[in-house]
Amino acid sequence: MNLPYELQVGLRYTRSGKRSGRRNGFISFISALSMAGIALGVAALIVVLSVMNGFQKEVRDRMLSVLSHIEVVATHKPLLDWQAVVDQSKRHPLVRAGAPYVSGQAMLTRDDIVRGVMVRGIEPKLEAGVSEVGTQVIAGTLNDLIPGEFGIAVGKVMAFQLGARVGDRLALIAPQGTVTPAGVVPRVRQFTVVAVFESGHYEYDSTLVLTAMDDAAKLFRVEGVSGVRLRTDDMQQAPQIAGELMAGLPSGLLARDWSGENRNWFAAVQIEKRMMFIILTLIVAVAAFNLVSMLVMTVTDKRSDIAILRTLGASPRSIMGIFVVQGALVGLLGTLLGVVLGTVLALNIGSVVGFVERLFGFQVLPAGVYFINHLPSDLHASDVITIGLMSCVLALAATLYPSLSASRVRPAEALRYE
Numbered sequence: 001m002n003l004p005y006e007l008q009v010g011l012r013y014t015r016s017g018k019r020s021g022r023r024n025g026f027i028s029f030i031s032a033l034s035m036a037g038i039a040l041g042v043a044a045l046i047v048v049l050s051v052m053n054g055f056q057k058e059v060r061d062r063m064l065s066v067l068s069h070i071e072v073v074a075t076h077k078p079l080l081d082w083q084a085v086v087d088q089s090k091r092h093p094l095v096r097a098g099a100p101y102v103s104g105q106a107m108l109t110r111d112d113i114v115r116g117v118m119v120r121g122i123e124p125k126l127e128a129g130v131s132e133v134g135t136q137v138i139a140g141t142l143n144d145l146i147p148g149e150f151g152i153a154v155g156k157v158m159a160f161q162l163g164a165r166v167g168d169r170l171a172l173i174a175p176q177g178t179v180t181p182a183g184v185v186p187r188v189r190q191f192t193v194v195a196v197f198e199s200g201h202y203e204y205d206s207t208l209v210l211t212a213m214d215d216a217a218k219l220f221r222v223e224g225v226s227g228v229r230l231r232t233d234d235m236q237q238a239p240q241i242a243g244e245l246m247a248g249l250p251s252g253l254l255a256r257d258w259s260g261e262n263r264n265w266f267a268a269v270q271i272e273k274r275m276m277f278i279i280l281t282l283i284v285a286v287a288a289f290n291l292v293s294m295l296v297m298t299v300t301d302k303r304s305d306i307a308i309l310r311t312l313g314a315s316p317r318s319i320m321g322i323f324v325v326q327g328a329l330v331g332l333l334g335t336l337l338g339v340v341l342g343t344v345l346a347l348n349i350g351s352v353v354g355f356v357e358r359l360f361g362f363q364v365l366p367a368g369v370y371f372i373n374h375l376p377s378d379l380h381a382s383d384v385i386t387i388g389l390m391s392c393v394l395a396l397a398a399t400l401y402p403s404l405s406a407s408r409v410r411p412a413e414a415l416r417y418e
Helices: 005-016 022-064 082-089 156-162 202-207 211-222 235-248 264-303 303-311 316-347 349-360 380-405
Strands: 071-076 097-109 111-123 137-140 151-155 169-180 182-198 206-213 227-231 253-257
Touching: 022 264, 022 316, 022 349, 022 380, 071 082, 071 111, 071 235, 082 097, 082 206, 082 227, 097 156, 097 211, 097 253, 111 137, 111 156, 111 202, 151 156, 151 169, 151 316, 156 182, 156 206, 182 206, 182 211, 202 206, 206 211, 227 235, 235 253, 264 303, 264 316, 264 380, 316 349
Parallel strands: 111 206, 151 182
Antiparallel strands: 071 227, 071 253, 097 111, 097 169, 097 227, 137 182, 151 206, 169 182
């Protein structure tokens, strides 16, 4: 093979510990530890980021089962001609459906239990096009939200807190009171529970209640609607679509997307991912810089070989290249092993966690404590590539000092006592 001799000698040094003396065997052992440390660090980083991506995707999907991709909100006064806004929005090629809504805050009471809630008045037939809440009903049906009958749909958590079931009557108290000679009297309306839904997201299951749009308008005494909810073909493009719709909307209307409504939550998740990446990168860095000690020991052991190569005409740059090859090869092999191991674990995290739970007899995510009882995983190729490149760069950086020291070995001093 017509390989450069620097590469051939570097490969030979990498394998020499397997068939040489005790000292070389120890160097080979340190090299194997460095490789294993890099592999475990890379695998841990891939698995952790995949699980965090999975949690983010799981929570986002549960949010969007209740939320719409885009909301066109009336900022100053209720929207009277909501159908025109829906028709205008649907001219955009990526807007699939639209539905009006009336929203407001109120208090929901039963006996002596009082809960603050967000009331959303909907058109059940149109709501199916912009959210999945209709498929999440576990008791009753949203089709019973008939205007004039004052029916209400509550989340599972809210129903549990109030001890309410389908058919029970609850009182909604609107904050806008009625002025009487005796003062301001809160407006109270009795509603009948016609459905219970479970979105899987605690915030919505504990605070959101749905009713017919006309009934909500009567409760809050508004003419028109609060806005229009839109569904798109690609939720990832919702911010861009909202911006394009905003340019054509009349004054007094604001288009906002789902990511903007939950900006703080998504920002917190991104910060957590960055911090976990930095913390776990330190594990890879420690393993990579173990290469420094291995290469320093190798340089010390090979001083006579370096001196002979120098007397035969090898340049300091070539000597440096030999040890860079040796260290980089260990780092590359460790990175490849870590990528393969991390990818396999990330793609099969459910089976691995299930095996651990059966082996030790405990549940990692108890269903009664967390809103999901399994570890989700969402493996991104970009994360794997970034982690692999970062590991290789750290391993390559760890080889520079020992390789530079090897290139500065003086032949006469190295062979004086040989």
